[in-house]
Amino acid sequence: MPARPIVRLGHPALRTPAQPVAPGALALPEIQELIDDMIETMRAALGVGLAAPQVGVGLQLFVYEAALREERDPGIPLHAVINPMLTPQSGEMVYDWEGCLSIPDLRGLVPRHPAVRVRGLDRLGRPLDYVAAGFEARIVQHEFDHLHAVVFLDRMRDFKTLAFYDEWERYMVGGGEAGPAGDLEDEGEDELYEAGGPEGDPDGTEVL
Numbered sequence: 001m002p003a004r005p006i007v008r009l010g011h012p013a014l015r016t017p018a019q020p021v022a023p024g025a026l027a028l029p030e031i032q033e034l035i036d037d038m039i040e041t042m043r044a045a046l047g048v049g050l051a052a053p054q055v056g057v058g059l060q061l062f063v064y065e066a067a068l069r070e071e072r073d074p075g076i077p078l079h080a081v082i083n084p085m086l087t088p089q090s091g092e093m094v095y096d097w098e099g100c101l102s103i104p105d106l107r108g109l110v111p112r113h114p115a116v117r118v119r120g121l122d123r124l125g126r127p128l129d130y131v132a133a134g135f136e137a138r139i140v141q142h143e144f145d146h147l148h149a150v151v152f153l154d155r156m157r158d159f160k161t162l163a164f165y166d167e168w169e170r171y172m173v174g175g176g177e178a179g180p181a182g183d184l185e186d187e188g189e190d191e192l193y194e195a196g197g198p199e200g201d202p203d204g205t206e207v208l
């Protein structure tokens with residue numbers, strides 16, 4: 001299960017809509033190897049999600065998993081989702097920080113639906129139908145977007161929140177530094193900055 005190279009923004013695979021996995025193709029060894037490789041690649045890159053176009057494969061397939069971070073947090077178990085359809089559940093859009101393995105070192109605030117119904121197939125071809133909420137809903141929407149040639153930058157509504165990781169950590173997530181964060185609050189945008197990391201995660205290192 002070798003890790004595969006992750007393509008970066010500018011690679012056409014990220015801007016080409018992926019094709020559905022053909023019925024029956026899930027049983028092929030190359031598809032099962034692809035899924036294993038994607039899991040390995042995601043874990044090696046310390047990501048919480050990875051879509052097939054990010055390894056240069058134009059198929060509607062993504063994997064995700066978030067490790068347990070603290071005792072009260074059960075984490076998000078490993079999922080492989082094939083040919084997904086998402087249906088947003090009711091609720092106001094929620095802003096939180098996102099990064100992307102294909103857009104290294106950048107963070108930005110992205111609005112997402114707080115919960116989505118996920119339908120598709122698992123890696124054995126069995127039907128999936130469940131509701132993802134919170135951080136899991138954010139991951140699923142981010143990865144689903146990759147299957148449709150959309151990256152998180154396309155979803156941002158204010159590029160003033162776009163930042164390199166070090167600067168983001170220092171100035172934008174309440175690292176105790178005076179100055180720019182205060183300036184931003186003075187502009188009346190503090191509501192955007194109260195979201196913190198994903199679901200309260202303080203280091204916000206998750207990339208998808």
Ligand SMILES: [Zn+2]
Nearest residue numbers: 100101102208
């Ligand atoms: Zn991504």
